[in-house]
Amino acid sequence: MPKAQETVLEIDLKALKHNFEFLKSKLQKNTKFLAVVKAFAYGSDAAQIASYLQNLDVDYFAVAYVSEGIELRHSGITKPILVLHPQEINFKEIIDHCLEPSLYNAKVLNKFIKIAAAEKQTNYPVHIKFNTGLNRLGFGKNDVDGVSYKLKETNAVKVKSIFSHLAASEDLDEKIFTQNQIESFKKIADIFTKAIGYKPMLHICNTSGILNYPDAHFDMVRSGIGLYGFGNSEKENKNFKPIATLKTIISQIHHIEKGESIGYNRAYKSDAFLKTATLPIGHADGIGRQYGNGKGFVTINGQKAPIIGNVCMDMIMVNITNIDCKEGDEVIVFGKNTTANTFAATANTISYEIITAISQRVKRLILK
Numbered sequence: 001m002p003k004a005q006e007t008v009l010e011i012d013l014k015a016l017k018h019n020f021e022f023l024k025s026k027l028q029k030n031t032k033f034l035a036v037v038k039a040f041a042y043g044s045d046a047a048q049i050a051s052y053l054q055n056l057d058v059d060y061f062a063v064a065y066v067s068e069g070i071e072l073r074h075s076g077i078t079k080p081i082l083v084l085h086p087q088e089i090n091f092k093e094i095i096d097h098c099l100e101p102s103l104y105n106a107k108v109l110n111k112f113i114k115i116a117a118a119e120k121q122t123n124y125p126v127h128i129k130f131n132t133g134l135n136r137l138g139f140g141k142n143d144v145d146g147v148s149y150k151l152k153e154t155n156a157v158k159v160k161s162i163f164s165h166l167a168a169s170e171d172l173d174e175k176i177f178t179q180n181q182i183e184s185f186k187k188i189a190d191i192f193t194k195a196i197g198y199k200p201m202l203h204i205c206n207t208s209g210i211l212n213y214p215d216a217h218f219d220m221v222r223s224g225i226g227l228y229g230f231g232n233s234e235k236e237n238k239n240f241k242p243i244a245t246l247k248t249i250i251s252q253i254h255h256i257e258k259g260e261s262i263g264y265n266r267a268y269k270s271d272a273f274l275k276t277a278t279l280p281i282g283h284a285d286g287i288g289r290q291y292g293n294g295k296g297f298v299t300i301n302g303q304k305a306p307i308i309g310n311v312c313m314d315m316i317m318v319n320i321t322n323i324d325c326k327e328g329d330e331v332i333v334f335g336k337n338t339t340a341n342t343f344a345a346t347a348n349t350i351s352y353e354i355i356t357a358i359s360q361r362v363k364r365l366i367l368k
């Protein structure tokens with residue numbers, strides 16, 4: 001691996017392949033795999049990740065917003081793309097870019113049908129989202145009749161899948177709740193399928209669902225975090241390889257005397273001699289202020305260097321008093337040893353948040 005000469009996020013496609021193959025090994029042969037590549041493929045690089053996965057046997061992609069789907073189309077992604085959370089204003093663009101909307105309430109369902117009809121579409125693929133307990137997006141079980149009635153009235157759209165989302169698939173203390181969600185999804189799917197008279201695909205599992213609920217894979221599973229190298233428990237994490245390594249470099253070393261202060265607001269005041277290193281990465285790069293003042297740490301030549309004082313917009317200072325290092329040395333923020341999960345935990349958050357927070361200012365470096 002190249003030594004960092006500035007702040008970079010390295011993306012290891014071999015690790016991605018490993019994670020994909022591990023997840024695939026948990027599925028029945030004909031279960032389809034949807035790769036969730038929303039939010040820049042969880043902060044990595046959606047175009048690169050999707051292009052790579054498109055050449056493995058991924059069946060489907062999902063993004064949250066329409067703009068993300070359009071980006072993928074512009075990068076040459078031809079496989080189906082489900083847009084999980086579109087708005088009415090996006091519907092014309094959805095059709096123009098052959099994206100497939102998740103329709104989650106009567107308002108968007110009616111509007112999409114109207115636009116698809118006006119665009120002279122027939123059997124335009126749509127996905128119907130049902131809420132089975134997360135209480136975030138989706139029709140309720142009492143909407144099944146209304147939705148199927150509406151769908152039978154038109155040939156502008158055709159239901160490609162019906163799906164739901166688990167609220168606590170990672171938490172085995174909530175097994176009963178999750179099983180109730182799965183049962184409720186089955187019931188809805190049953191009634192709905194009979195009412196519309198054909199069989200759309202069914203899917204409900206995210207990464208932890210894939211691992212914890214093998215009987216609920218249905219026709220397709222949707223994985224995000226697992227592809228990027230994380231499960232939702234220590235046990236799950238062992239099977240995955242984090243794909244992203246955030247690296248930076250020491251710009252400058254300072255020798256601080258007792259009584260001096262470090263950084264904005266003089267947040268750290270030294271009570272003894274110490275050595276600090278200034279690094280070109282700050283909250284504008286995704287390292288939030290909550291990592292400052294001794295919480296987060298980086299690794300320099302194998303040793304832990306805690307962030308000292310407040311996180312600045314473009315810099316952090318770290319304590320290197322007992323570390324043998326020099327200006328220009330490489331610094332690891334997170335990667336394969338100190339994982340994003342461990343780093344996130346120092347500020348009481350989770351891998352999902354820190355990896356998607358790495359801003360677009362940080363250069364992505366793809367390792368093939």
Ligand SMILES: *Cc1c(COP(=O)(O)O)cnc(C)c1O
Pocket residue numbers: 036038084165205206207208222223224225226
């Ligand atoms: C983000 C998302 C996923 C992926 O979940 P992971 O826990 O990252 O695997 C799956 N389904 C929906 C609806 C999502 O919003």
